[in-house]
Amino acid sequence: MFRYVLKRLIQMIPLLLIISFLSFGVSKLAPGDYLAKQALNPHVSAAQIEAERHRLGLDKPWYVQYGLWLYHFSVPEVQPAWPPVTWQWGESFTYNAPVTVVIGQRLGATLLLGIAALLFTWLIALPLGIYSAVRQYSFFDKLFSAIAFVALGIPDFFLALVLLLLAAQTGWFPIGGRMNPSMIVEPGWKQAIDVAWHMIVPTIAVGIGSIAILQRRMRGNLLDVLGEEYIRTARAKGLPEGKVIYRHAVRNALNPIITLLGFELGALLSGFALVENVVGWPGLGFTMLHSMLDQDIPLTMAGLMIGAIMLLLGNLAADLMLAGADPRIKLEA
Amino acid sequence: MMKRRSRALPTTVIASLVGLAGCMSAGTSSQLKPVSYDQVTYRIPHPWVEKYGRAGHPTKLVTAAMTGDPKTFNWYLEQDFTSAYPIVNAYDTLVESDIRTAAIYPGLAESWVETPDHLHVTFQLREGLKWSDGQPLTADDVQWTYNRVVMNPKLADNTQVDSARINGKFPKVTALDARHVRFDLPEPFAPFYANTAGEYILPRHQWEKHVETYDKSGRSNFYQAFNVAHDFAEEPMVGSGPYLPVLFKPGEYILLNRNPYYAQRVDQTGKPLPYSDQLLFKITPDANAESLRFVAKEADIGMDAQRPVDYQTLKRLEKVGDFHVVNGGMDFATTFFVFNLNRDHNPQHKPYVDPLHASWLQNVHFRRAFSHCVDRKAVIDNVAFGLNHPAYGPESPTSPFFNPHLPSYPYDLDAARKELVLGGFHPGDKDHPCTDAAGHKVEVDEYCYADNPNSVIISNMVKSELEKLGVTMNVKVTTFSTLTTKLESTLDFEIAIMNLSGGPEPNSGTNIWLHDGRLHQFWQRSDKSTDKQPPYDWETQIDNDFKAGAREYDFNKRKLYYWDYQRIVADQVPQIYIYYPTLFFPVSNSVTNATPSVMQEALAYTGYVNIYQLFK
Numbered sequence A: 001m002f003r004y005v006l007k008r009l010i011q012m013i014p015l016l017l018i019i020s021f022l023s024f025g026v027s028k029l030a031p032g033d034y035l036a037k038q039a040l041n042p043h044v045s046a047a048q049i050e051a052e053r054h055r056l057g058l059d060k061p062w063y064v065q066y067g068l069w070l071y072h073f074s075v076p077e078v079q080p081a082w083p084p085v086t087w088q089w090g091e092s093f094t095y096n097a098p099v100t101v102v103i104g105q106r107l108g109a110t111l112l113l114g115i116a117a118l119l120f121t122w123l124i125a126l127p128l129g130i131y132s133a134v135r136q137y138s139f140f141d142k143l144f145s146a147i148a149f150v151a152l153g154i155p156d157f158f159l160a161l162v163l164l165l166l167a168a169q170t171g172w173f174p175i176g177g178r179m180n181p182s183m184i185v186e187p188g189w190k191q192a193i194d195v196a197w198h199m200i201v202p203t204i205a206v207g208i209g210s211i212a213i214l215q216r217r218m219r220g221n222l223l224d225v226l227g228e229e230y231i232r233t234a235r236a237k238g239l240p241e242g243k244v245i246y247r248h249a250v251r252n253a254l255n256p257i258i259t260l261l262g263f264e265l266g267a268l269l270s271g272f273a274l275v276e277n278v279v280g281w282p283g284l285g286f287t288m289l290h291s292m293l294d295q296d297i298p299l300t301m302a303g304l305m306i307g308a309i310m311l312l313l314g315n316l317a318a319d320l321m322l323a324g325a326d327p328r329i330k331l332e333a
Numbered sequence B: 001m002m003k004r005r006s007r008a009l010p011t012t013v014i015a016s017l018v019g020l021a022g023c024m025s026a027g028t029s030s031q032l033k034p035v036s037y038d039q040v041t042y043r044i045p046h047p048w049v050e051k052y053g054r055a056g057h058p059t060k061l062v063t064a065a066m067t068g069d070p071k072t073f074n075w076y077l078e079q080d081f082t083s084a085y086p087i088v089n090a091y092d093t094l095v096e097s098d099i100r101t102a103a104i105y106p107g108l109a110e111s112w113v114e115t116p117d118h119l120h121v122t123f124q125l126r127e128g129l130k131w132s133d134g135q136p137l138t139a140d141d142v143q144w145t146y147n148r149v150v151m152n153p154k155l156a157d158n159t160q161v162d163s164a165r166i167n168g169k170f171p172k173v174t175a176l177d178a179r180h181v182r183f184d185l186p187e188p189f190a191p192f193y194a195n196t197a198g199e200y201i202l203p204r205h206q207w208e209k210h211v212e213t214y215d216k217s218g219r220s221n222f223y224q225a226f227n228v229a230h231d232f233a234e235e236p237m238v239g240s241g242p243y244l245p246v247l248f249k250p251g252e253y254i255l256l257n258r259n260p261y262y263a264q265r266v267d268q269t270g271k272p273l274p275y276s277d278q279l280l281f282k283i284t285p286d287a288n289a290e291s292l293r294f295v296a297k298e299a300d301i302g303m304d305a306q307r308p309v310d311y312q313t314l315k316r317l318e319k320v321g322d323f324h325v326v327n328g329g330m331d332f333a334t335t336f337f338v339f340n341l342n343r344d345h346n347p348q349h350k351p352y353v354d355p356l357h358a359s360w361l362q363n364v365h366f367r368r369a370f371s372h373c374v375d376r377k378a379v380i381d382n383v384a385f386g387l388n389h390p391a392y393g394p395e396s397p398t399s400p401f402f403n404p405h406l407p408s409y410p411y412d413l414d415a416a417r418k419e420l421v422l423g424g425f426h427p428g429d430k431d432h433p434c435t436d437a438a439g440h441k442v443e444v445d446e447y448c449y450a451d452n453p454n455s456v457i458i459s460n461m462v463k464s465e466l467e468k469l470g471v472t473m474n475v476k477v478t479t480f481s482t483l484t485t486k487l488e489s490t491l492d493f494e495i496a497i498m499n500l501s502g503g504p505e506p507n508s509g510t511n512i513w514l515h516d517g518r519l520h521q522f523w524q525r526s527d528k529s530t531d532k533q534p535p536y537d538w539e540t541q542i543d544n545d546f547k548a549g550a551r552e553y554d555f556n557k558r559k560l561y562y563w564d565y566q567r568i569v570a571d572q573v574p575q576i577y578i579y580y581p582t583l584f585f586p587v588s589n590s591v592t593n594a595t596p597s598v599m600q601e602a603l604a605y606t607g608y609v610n611i612y613q614l615f616k
Helices: A001-030 A034-040 A046-055 A062-074 A099-134 A139-153 A156-170 A182-185 A188-226 A229-236 A239-268 A272-278 A286-294 A297-326 B002-025 B081-087 B137-151 B194-195 B203-210 B289-296 B308-317 B355-363 B364-374 B378-382 B415-422 B455-469 B479-490 B505-511 B535-550 B557-574 B600-604
Strands: B059-067 B096-097 B104-105 B108-114 B118-127 B172-177 B180-184 B243-249 B253-258 B277-283 B321-331 B332-341 B443-449 B471-480 B497-501 B574-578 B583-586
Touching: A001 A062, A001 A297, A034 A046, A034 B479, A046 B243, A062 A297, A099 A139, A099 A188, A099 A286, A099 A297, A099 B415, A099 B497, A139 A188, A156 A188, A156 A272, A182 A188, A188 A239, A188 A272, A229 A239, A239 A297, A239 B600, A272 A286, A272 B289, B059 B081, B081 B243, B081 B497, B096 B194, B104 B443, B137 B172, B137 B180, B137 B203, B180 B355, B289 B308, B289 B583, B308 B321, B321 B600, B332 B455, B355 B364, B355 B443, B364 B415, B364 B574, B378 B455, B378 B574, B443 B455, B443 B479, B455 B471, B455 B497, B471 B479, B479 B497, B505 B535, B505 B557, B535 B557
Parallel strands: B059 B277, B443 B471, B443 B497
Antiparallel strands: B096 B104, B108 B118, B118 B180, B172 B180, B243 B253, B253 B277, B321 B583, B332 B497, B332 B574
């Protein structure tokens, strides 16, 4: 098990190198560079732009730039102060600050929203899916299906805007943000309640679409399993219906869903840019979007690499969970 | 085993979520408390008495909504409005300019004397000035800011270096004693005071350690100082202005506290300003969500000018929310078509523009006919819901230097036809192409950029009007960075649509209008060009107007030079102006004295001119 995980982690390194090489190459295909917009800034002379371009290494061939980026990304800074070794991932062009600092300021909020959305989605979608499959074609099954199709058709950012409008009209929820600024002087538990209250709108906006997908998936998978012969055998043997469904059918139906969970873990830090933007959730999405538009290479690449690493780790986690759930699967190092 | 763990999972996750929420907002509440209005006891002998607005009363908090995060808290590096808002009230300038009349009045300096040849100006600072940490503010801070920040060759891309320059040369700045500082100008320069009104004085005792230390690559630590990772609790910002940022939560808000030593201004009744103990800038990435903050009464003033499309929404929401939309005036930003009138050759000794096409572009009647084909009213209705104003020249009507007697080119296809005939063309119609004197079909290329969808819409509207005269204009959509490369370095375009920002001081347009200016887009001089040709006579006349205007200190005489340049531009139409945007700002009904103005653009952003006078 340990050797398997270690092997998978080592295998990630060449994969990440290829991913970073490709994403760097693609982002270099865009015309212009970070300094192009300065061309129309009357305060900055052409000579200064060239000097800055040289300092940032943007005047070098793209493969040299890739090497420079890789060096800054992977080699930590060593300093006499504490902590002696820090990863900076290079310095953001836009913010004149280490990339890890810029990302660190926003990572927590995105992670918080991601985990909340994941819990919200899975805790609702799985029971609904099981219910719909067990009581196929019942009134509630049809109702859930209808709702799911509608939910799938609404883009999450639009739903967020509609919910905000509702919040503004009724005063039930705050208009975006993470916490009421006046809470800063209150004790931690009050702050946590306020954050939770602010999270309701974005969590629903992010989660509804996923609930619809997951509920349909779970229903379909379980229906497939319920049609299998071993279920009929179990029932024929006289096993109680609850045991047949929850012990045998659901557990088998979960396998494909667990793989899906791996992908969702991967999207934990990169999936909510639009909703974050609309509800003013202080996460990574908005910053990453702008770093891409501004061609702030160190920041953009860091965002892409975080996405890639999370996806690979998510898949690894899913594989481990699959092995736990399904005794037929063996992890081989 | 497995089961038990999965059951336990949600509670542990929820517990850690709560923990995460708590630790992310670990605040230092004691440092965030402002000095309240009654506790402000510091006074100076001769403060500035506010002329405009209403006398108010103490207020706890004023909340402003803004779109997007600041990129830096370093005044001399900020390049966008969202970075300027939180720090524009942190520092002061020697003199200030009246946003209603553009007249110069005292700032940190209470008076100044000038030698008759205008070459030596000595400023006398107000008595008793102090920084927000209680240290005295002296002439040494002034000379240090100019010599070691603004004019420091190692910080040559700071945002104020241009306005300090006088025809390419810097003034000499010397502190005579604690309250007197002398500027020795290389030549008389009328915009000197207007430019001084934009140069903020930094505290030497805070900034010297940042400016004069360097990182491993030899770059000054000035560039990292007060970046977005700055910890205001560890190193509080020291300033002389009414409000200083004390807390920044990225993507959420910026909190500003009153400067307890701010005593430069009092209201009409002699009470100290500012009225409000704190300012809170709430950050909303999305403009639509920002409008909702006003409906929900979560904001008092909106910092960002609203797009015309949002104006419509806000006007409707006015009835629901307790706010109104204020007109900030006509902006200085211009949208225009530029013709490539370049007569030089490229490094391969070929003309930049095909000689046949160049002969049309260089024909002034062709350009005037083009201008007659721009249906400015229809354009404004289409892209700005009828809210902008048609433009025929480079200076906005808001500017005190605007020339109201310019020739205009209203939308008129018959007039356009007449101009084409005057230019030797044979205008056609939808089915018959327009031809030039030698019988060549007239067909030109125009570039617009997808980053600004309005530029594409406007281009296509003009294209369909030109078609009615038989002139074919191929609209080519590209990106902003590709287009600026064409306009600035490769110079291979025929017609393009562009935007530039502006300001009330016409001399800041020298880089656009001098024939060797860096943004002289209709004939960009380049070191790489070959077979260089002399400028057009009218280009030389514009050069002379700008040079003479910068030396003339009498406003009424000076104005005439800039009137003349506007007349030449309107007459020769090297650039066709389309509209001036009107800016609108949402303001809550509960706040008094909110005065947004485009004139504030002299200070690098558009917005409220008197944050320190706001009260509720």
